[in-house]
Amino acid sequence: MRLARVVGSVVSTRKHRALEGAKLLLAQPVDQRGADTGVVQLAVDAVGAGYGELVLVVLEGRAAGAALGQPGAPVDSAIVGIVDPRDGLTSDG
Amino acid sequence: MHLAHVLGTVVATIKDPGLVGRALLLVQPLSPDREAVGRPLVAVDSVGAGIGEDVFFVRGREAALPFLPVSVPTDAAITGICDHWTTGDRSPLERRRAAVSTGARKGGR
Amino acid sequence: MILGKVVGTVVATRKDERLVGSKLLLVQPILPSGEASGGPIVAVDTVDAGAAETVLVVSGSSARMAAGQSDRPVDAAIVGIVDAVSMNGSG
Secondary structure, eight states, rough: EEEEEEEEEEEOOSSSGGGGTTTEEEEEEEESEEEOOOOOOOESSOHHHOTTEEEEEEHHHHHHEEEEEEEETSSOOOEEEEETTTOOOOOOE | OOEEEEEEEEEEEEEEGGTTTOOEEEEEEEEEEEEEOOOOEEESSSOOOTTOOOOEEEEGGGGGGGGTTTTOOOSSEEEESSSEESSSHHHSHHHHHHHHHHHHHHTTO | OOOEEEEEEOSSSOOOOOTTEEEEEEEEEEESSOOSSSSOEEEEEOOOOTTTOOEEEEEEEGGSSTOOOOOOOOEEEEEEOOEEEEETTOO
């Protein structure tokens, strides 16, 4: 899994049927200090994450489909956890 | 999954049987600020997207999933058309409202 | 998938036995403009592409979904010969 910050959301009326009802969020990968690393990705939200939150993103299709409750859905990433805002992340870096 | 803009279409008469009858679209991956990210690529369309539309696409082995049980050899598939996206999670109006309410009760979210 | 131009053939007598009988081509990835982009890759040809043709190349595990490749150790396959690329109604 990777750490990411939720930076936005996407609205799509026409999408693959396995994605119907799915919430799509824009997730900016970050390092342990919260600094941006790499490009913003789209992930389906399985935990009710919101803007600005630090989240855990799984980058693997089978896991993402399972998190969405749609095994076999054409997705490659899903938000599967929200890092506790106060002390959810400790690092020595 | 990534945001992208549909730049064009690709026509290929001779192709893998799994690709027959499928629309092949040339897409440019985008950042949320609409800047091009990386180089354009060819994706198989699963939702009826067209030139000029903003879409999102899935990469890797999951790209073949929309077309099962047909075995489609693709590493990129368009799985949705974007109506719009928001960064900052709020429209300008909502942002103003939030600013007002934050001012009212100091230390709000 | 990416667009590429066939720039050569690769002959390897000693190779994984599951690759025996596969035609291997050297493909230069290109931009829609035809400009080269990145280094050339070796792809297994499933559509009988020829020299200098513009082709569609699928990468990663999806390459094994191309016809006849399901049990072959390949990570790139040519799955189409491009007739035309049109952008904004051009071409």
